[in-house]
Amino acid sequence: MKKILFPTDFSEAANNAFIHALEFAKNVNGELLLLHTFELPIYDDHFFPENYASIYSSIELANFERFKEEVPKLKAIAAKRNLQDIVINHRLMDGDLLYNIKSVVANDKIDFVIMGTNGNSDWSSYFLGSNTESVISGVEVPILCVPVDAAFKKIRAIGFTTRYREKDKMELRKVLKIAKKTNAKVRSLYVKTTNSDVLETTIKEWEKEFANENVEFLILPSDEVKETILDFVLYKDIDILAMITHKRSFFESLFDASFTKKITKEVSVPILVMHEN
Template structure:
């Protein structure tokens, strides 16, 4: 059974991600762990400025609300576990991940962070940068749908191969395909022979390769998303410049993509 951690700040964005997380649990026989973390500096007025009793009462109300959301979306069968922790969110997540053997974190990309003009809110970025397990970020207007095509940015190295091997069993269960995109800017670290050998290890799997010769990496990735009808984009965060630039692009690009494409990130420390 897969164990998924879902941090919530009680926002509408979080509620949307909660439904998405439950759908994943339903499809993969998963168990959902719901976490709310608060501090004495909490900005939520109705939490009583960090008052534990007020926070506890609000959390109980939210538990009832989440059970209602589950029932309304025919997801009442998904096992739910609730945790309220006083402290910083990232540390609370690290504690639960280690104690509960969590496989995946699902969270909304905006919410009460107040960073609505960015693709990934500061809270989500903080989690992605500090937690070593995969994080699935759900844009605030993204609705769950069956995944047919998963995009994956690659530089053809062993870390990429490890991620693909982890993804393939789940992608096969969903009867979907993985499309790997490599953007060639003319300075390749691998020889053509090395690239061919790297690809051969996936010849029996639903993995396809797309190469684009283009100086503008961002435009190449967005064209790739359109051309192959990508439902979910995934990457390793060691490619930090690409990671940041793709999801902090122009306003027009944001309006086109960030509201509908979930992002699955794998931290580079997973491989150390």
């Protein structure tokens, strides 16, 4: 059974992502580990308030009480979608979000992380902000990032961007396994720029190697990589876009201000962030 970590702050974005997490768990025969973190105040060693112990205790109690209030609401969401049989475990932890996520991923042998974004207007800061960018670069399992207004719908087509590198094949196989669970088609995109160094023989080798898989390879010539990816998502009816992280600069270029405004206005799909090996 696959283990899926779902960090939540019980916000609207998180609750929307929870629906995706439930459906994803159903598709991959997985169980959810719901994680809520909170940070205690940090005081200078020389300026501890006299009642610091009671301050810590009250913050912990308040977070525990909120946790108790919110969990039944999530269970109600699951029941409404007839997914109450999905196994959901709960974890309340204090401390840094990234540290806790990395710790849980390692100790609980997590296979996927699913997180909600703060909304369309915040895509760039979501991917490039200190917390989430660190999660993307610091966690070695695939991460499904769900925009707040990405309503769940049956997954019929998964987009996969590639540069036809040998190490991309492993990630494509992971995507194909997910696609098989929902009978979805995988559409692989390579944006061929004027500086492209991919040989035609390499492309033919890929097509031959994956000939028996439910994958369609598209090569689109363009020097406007970001806009071509957007068009691909729009016109090929992509429900989830799987992308392999190369380095932070890749996300900085992909989610710059002008492109973010365009992509969030026209399309809102979850992005499955894969990692280089």
